[in-house]
Amino acid sequence: MQEPAVPHRTSPSRLAAPVAVLALTLTACGTGGGEDTDARSPGVPAAPARTASGGDVAAGKAVTGKVAEGPGAVTYEVVARKVDVGTEAEAAEAVADAADAEGRVPAVAHLEYTHRGGPALTEGSEVHDAAAVFADGQRGGILVGAPDDAPGCEDPYTVESWKQGESHVFCETYLVPADATSVEVHWSEEDGEPWVWKFPRR
Template identity: 70%
Template sequence: MGTGESATGKVAEDPGEVTYEVLAQKVDMGTEAEAAKVVSEPDKVKGKVLAVAHLKYTHKSGPALTDGSDVHDGTTVFADGQRGTVLIGASEDAAGCEDPYDVDSWKQGESHVFCETYVIPANAKSVGVHWAEEDGEPYIWKFPNG
């Protein structure tokens, strides 16, 4: 998918199926030093950087949500075709990112930006943001690295 193009997909939520419009907005690339600061074993991230994918999710149809959403669970980040390593809990603090677990009320027409942080090789030429419905083929947005 091209930058700025959105995908539409359904997610089984509690209390029912919701159709979302999904747009990968950007990927913020960090430095090796930043990656080393946020992991417990800095030696494991030598030559690697953080990639923070910003995705905008818009509730298009279905019931209003009252207890969070699972829409972000379908997101992964790839570098040069290889899946990165997810860094749990890192993106809630990133600028412009919301914590999906803080979104208790979500009605049709409303949008939220959730982020996913992955560790990828510093020398990757391209970064792909993937989002898929459960058991579905992923939509893929490509971003240049650097």
Template identity: 60%
Template sequence: MLYRKTALRLAAPVAVLALALTACSGGDDEADAKSPATSRAKASPAAPKPSSGGAVKTGESATGVYEEDPGTVTYEILAKRVDVGTEAEAAQAVADPEKAAGLVPAVAHVTFTHKGGPALTGSPRVGDETTVWADGQRGSILIGAAEDAAGCEDPYDVESWKRGESHTFCETYLVPAGAKNVEVHWQEAEGEPYTWTFPNS
């Protein structure tokens, strides 16, 4: 279920965001940050669920491994929610509003818990594997847009990460305004991605 809330802050006002369009639309653009009102798709509390990829129920987590700078780390991964904005907010977020026609911003909130492996000594990269899809089609990423969103952390602020600790990283994508479902994907180096589906209604 989606709830209306003023929560999405795409970035600081001076930030410049790159709109990396998908293969079907192509091209690059730049965007300035705004402070839009959003709707929220929210999951229930997490329950660990190790698997090898595929669909994960809303509110359940999955276990994956990722090669970080100090070595291989095992993470528990939970897509908590997706904050979905409006077409007007999408138009404000890009330099060329025509390229955002019919699209809305969607911010995926994903929590990663360090479950095994070495403590990180530098900024984690595990959140880079998060993508947002809508009705089976990958959205267009707004690079650097989500670090300042409410409830999100900037990976560059995480200087060390030990076993048992959790951090929430976000990714912002533009997706079709009329999509029935918004999906959060996270993928290891090989195999199928984990997929959490949130109804966009």
């Protein structure tokens, strides 16, 4: 059952809480063992993207899917790069009522989207709408109002003139149980089954 969205503070001091001092960066599990195999140097292409719809995705692997955008359908290559997990104290600071975050921590998923086909975009994209964060197989509670431009993240609503070959990193912030053993990043194209990147907590 999906958890309800968690209300947030409106004061400026709240905006930095979920992402400014995140304590743990998780690396996706996969055939590469425990290494962070998803990082790459500029100019080095991503691992070949999978094109079937839905299923588990290994570390560093990208998938492709189409999204209906304003000017037409766009094909994207998508990969979950990492998840930053914070503390219970940060979760309590991020909501209006600290009791709503009891036993939970913020999890910020970093997803990289590359425009691979279709028309160039001249305004914000819808590609990030299908992303979500789960913990131990259960959907987390979305942290409404979390900043889109946290360190390493871009605000999807300010990206313009997105052309083929260009990439952007958008982030999703959810609250998940503090004792979760793994965090999952889900993304799917319209009417498709979700792709799942798993990030074990050590």
